[in-house]
Amino acid sequence: xxxxxxxxxxxxxxxxxxxxxxxxxxxxxxxxxxxxxxxxxxxxxxxxxxxxxxxxxxxxxxxxxxxxxxxxxxxxxxxxxxxxxxxxxxxxxxxxxxxxxxxxxxxxxxxxxxxxxxxxxxxxxxxxxxxxxxxxxxxxxxxxxxxxxxxxxxxxxxxxxxxxxxxxxxxxxxxxxxxxxxxxxxxxxxxxxxxxxxxxxxxxxxxxxxxxxxxxxxxxxxxxxxxxxxxxxxxxxxxxxxxxxxxxxxxxxxxxxxxxxxxxxxxxxxxx
Numbered sequence: 001x002x003x004x005x006x007x008x009x010x011x012x013x014x015x016x017x018x019x020x021x022x023x024x025x026x027x028x029x030x031x032x033x034x035x036x037x038x039x040x041x042x043x044x045x046x047x048x049x050x051x052x053x054x055x056x057x058x059x060x061x062x063x064x065x066x067x068x069x070x071x072x073x074x075x076x077x078x079x080x081x082x083x084x085x086x087x088x089x090x091x092x093x094x095x096x097x098x099x100x101x102x103x104x105x106x107x108x109x110x111x112x113x114x115x116x117x118x119x120x121x122x123x124x125x126x127x128x129x130x131x132x133x134x135x136x137x138x139x140x141x142x143x144x145x146x147x148x149x150x151x152x153x154x155x156x157x158x159x160x161x162x163x164x165x166x167x168x169x170x171x172x173x174x175x176x177x178x179x180x181x182x183x184x185x186x187x188x189x190x191x192x193x194x195x196x197x198x199x200x201x202x203x204x205x206x207x208x209x210x211x212x213x214x215x216x217x218x219x220x221x222x223x224x225x226x227x228x229x230x231x232x233x234x235x236x237x238x239x240x241x242x243x244x245x246x247x248x249x250x251x252x253x254x255x256x257x258x259x260x261x262x263x264x265x266x267x268x269x270x271x272x
Contacts, residue, residue, distance in 0.1 A: 005033040005159060008087040008117075010075045012047060012095065012109025015039035015067045019094035022148035023127065023155055024064055027091065030156045036087070037065030038079035040072060040109075045095075049073050049112040072113035080120045089159060090117035093127035094151040096143065098177045100130075100231045100240070101194040101214065105175075114173035118246035123168035127155045127176045130234045132218070150181035154188070154239050171243030177230055179237050191240045194229040 007027055011020045020039055027033045041060065051073045058069030059078070066083055068075045076090060092113035099108040106112070114124035129151050131141060154176060162168065175193070179186055198213035217223055218235045225231040230240040 003032075005089065005163075006085050006087045007033045007035045007159065008076070008079045008084050008090045008122075009035050009037045009065075010039045010072055010079065010090070010092050010113050012040065012044045012072045012092070012113065014043045015041060015062055015064060017043075017096065018143050018145055019096055019129070019148055019151070021064070022145040022152055023091060023094050025145070026152035026156045027159060030160075033159065034085070035065075036079060036084035037062070038068060038075045038083050039065070040075060041067040041069050044071050044109050045097075046107055047071050047109045047112070048107050049115060050109075051077070072109040073116045076113050076116040076120075080117065080122060087122060088163060090114065090122050090124040091127070091155060091159065092124065093176075094148050094155065094178075095126075095128035096131060096139075096141075097128065098130035098234055099126065099128040099175065100177055100234060101196060103197050103199070105193065105244070111173075111175055114175070115246045118172035123163065123171075124173040125155060125158050125162075125176060126173060127151050127178070129178050130180065132180065133215075147181065150178040150186060150239070151176075153185055154178060154241075158241075167243070172246045173244055175230070175240075175242040175244055177234050177240040179234050179239070182237070186237060186239050188239045188241055189228075189233045191228055191230040191233050191242050193242055193244075194225045194231040196225050196229075196231065 009024055013019055024035055027035050050071045052070040057074055060067045068078055092110045095110040099111055110128055111126045114126040117124040196214055200211050202209045220236045223232055223235045230242050233240040
């Protein structure tokens with residue numbers, strides 16, 4: 001690796017979001033990094049690994065880098081294949097709102113950018129910040145770059161040291177979630193994604209409303225997620241880092257092999 005770190009920076013909140021500006025400035029100022037920004041031109045939250053069809057995507061210059069009329073996956077493909085130099089690392093974030101639990105891994109555009117990088121064999125860090133909310137929608141909460149200082153610190157630290165430490169010999173990407181910042185840096189805990197899932201739906205005339213109820217119980221004194229999970233860790237005020245792999249592993253078991261071996265005979269008998 002060269003003395004100067006080459007980083008591709010993207011997100012899913014859009015190139016004009018406060019979070020990506022905070023991370024960009026921190027990486028440039030403190031990590032001795034060349035940072036190429038390729039990020040969505042507009043908010044692409046919760047788009048997962050959706051990728052644009054048709055091949056041609058709008059691209060405009062931006063003061064930070066390139067604004068792409070597409071998804072985070074589009075941005076990573078465009079950035080790694082064409083727009084940026086060969087990067088040592090992809091950083092996605094910082095996302096406004098946490099990305100916690102197994103069920104968000106395929107839903108989050110922030111995490112999906114890191115997964116897309118894994119298919120290029122480029123290590124990645126996906127950083128998100130938990131923002132406690134009441135009745136106010138998350139997008140209406142006013143945040144400044146200083147509100148992201150915990151995310152700035154840990155993302156810069158990982159960018160500086162994780163590669164040489166060999167962290168990515170054992171993980172394709174790191175899912176990093178930080179609490180809202182305090183006066184002192186929060187401690188880090190290495191975690192696993194929570195398995196808790198509490199989605200439900202309510203139908204009314206002409207519509208269905210979806211509810212994600214896991215956010216209704218983030219009180220650190222009562223949260224049901226077990227020790228060692230990302231959700232409990234963040235709720236209790238620590239930084240969660242989950243080392244994850246991509247693509248998904250295969251759980252091959254003899255029961256499926258046995259079922260497959262009977263396929264031809266059973267189907268042939270049914271068709272006779």
